[in-house]
Amino acid sequence: MPPADELCREYYENRVAAEQEGSDGEQVEGGAAQNISRHRPYEEKKCNDCHDKTREGGLVRPQRELCFTCHAGFAKGKYVHGPVAVGDCLACHLPHRATFPSLLKADKKEICATCHRENRLIPGFHTIAADKQLVCVDCHDPHAGNAQYFLK
Ligand code: HEC
Ligand code: HEC
Ligand code: HEC
Ligand code: HEC
Ligand code: HEC
Numbered sequence: 315m316p317p318a319d320e321l322c323r324e325y326y327e328n329r330v331a332a333e334q335e336g337s338d339g340e341q342v343e344g345g346a347a348q349n350i351s352r353h354r355p356y357e358e359k360k361c362n363d364c365h366d367k368t369r370e371g372g373l374v375r376p377q378r379e380l381c382f383t384c385h386a387g388f389a390k391g392k393y394v395h396g397p398v399a400v401g402d403c404l405a406c407h408l409p410h411r412a413t414f415p416s417l418l419k420a421d422k423k424e425i426c427a428t429c430h431r432e433n434r435l436i437p438g439f440h441t442i443a444a445d446k447q448l449v450c451v452d453c454h455d456p457h458a459g460n461a462q463y464f465l466k
Pocket of ligand 4: 454
């Protein structure tokens, strides 16, 4: 087995090459041009800031705690969004690169609907908001806030 640093570099180079060929369909489709957002520690090849093969799960911290080591403020506020409260950042984000801004797994116009399909308590209001082309995060913070429903 080559040392971890070498494995890391090899993986990274293969991944980048695959992305440039457009053959890496797993996280990023359409090749490098489509990588709209890149996580800085990944780009800087600081793989070991997150990965540790000697630990269970292969990460330096359990996955639900990992993101908070560098992004401490995201679950703060009187009201915390369900998936954020349990550290499930990867419900919405990818850890390395993404085709959408802010490392999102889906367009911010669509991401809320991956879980929220229930009828709104105030459907009329939300219908008007949709008609005006407003997206959920124009009014709601996706993470947490001091106003109910994390309203901005
Ligand atoms: C910010 C933290 C972070 C950094 C930095 C990071 N990773 Fe990851 N990586 C993760 C997390 C979290 C997962 C698990 C994703 C999942 O299970 O959905 C993962 C998954 C993986 C996987 C398995 C799944 C896949 O995508 O093939 C590999 C291999 C990997 N990372 C390699 C790397 C390499 C190489 C680097 C450095 C160039 C790196 N990672 C940098 C957090 C990180
Ligand atoms: C080792 C530290 C570190 C860890 C761990 C880490 N991040 Fe980051 N993250 C950063 C840095 C540095 C930036 C860039 C900040 C900036 O540009 O102001 C960043 C930026 C981001 C951004 C904004 C990207 C953009 O394009 O605007 C998102 C989203 C993000 N991180 C999500 C996550 C998630 C999800 C996890 C857990 C899988 C995570 N981070 C774990 C260091 C980290
Ligand atoms: C329910 C989906 C969802 C979850 C879960 C989620 N995020 Fe986000 N996050 C978003 C959306 C949507 C944006 C973009 C907001 C915008 O563009 O207005 C974003 C933006 C970000 C950004 C960049 C912009 C900023 O506010 O600094 C960071 C960093 C970030 N998230 C970190 C995290 C971390 C850390 C977690 C876990 C504690 C997390 N997110 C969990 C949806 C989510
Ligand atoms: C991964 C699944 C998931 C995604 C994606 C998601 N949510 Fe949630 N959301 C939940 C869960 C779980 C709860 C807590 C249970 C509940 O109150 O329905 C919740 C609760 C909420 C609440 C509070 C509801 C209440 O009655 O207190 C609001 C507001 C909300 N989400 C808005 C959003 C917005 C805006 C987005 C997109 C940025 C989003 N959610 C994306 C899972 C998700
Ligand atoms: C124009 C601003 C605006 C937009 C856009 C918006 N909301 Fe809301 N949302 C609100 C307000 C204001 C409330 C609080 C209503 C109240 O106090 O009864 C609310 C309440 C909620 C609630 C909790 C009450 C309920 O009806 O279940 C959820 C969940 C929610 N919104 C999700 C979403 C999602 C998902 C989207 C995107 C599809 C979205 N909102 C878009 C302003 C908005």
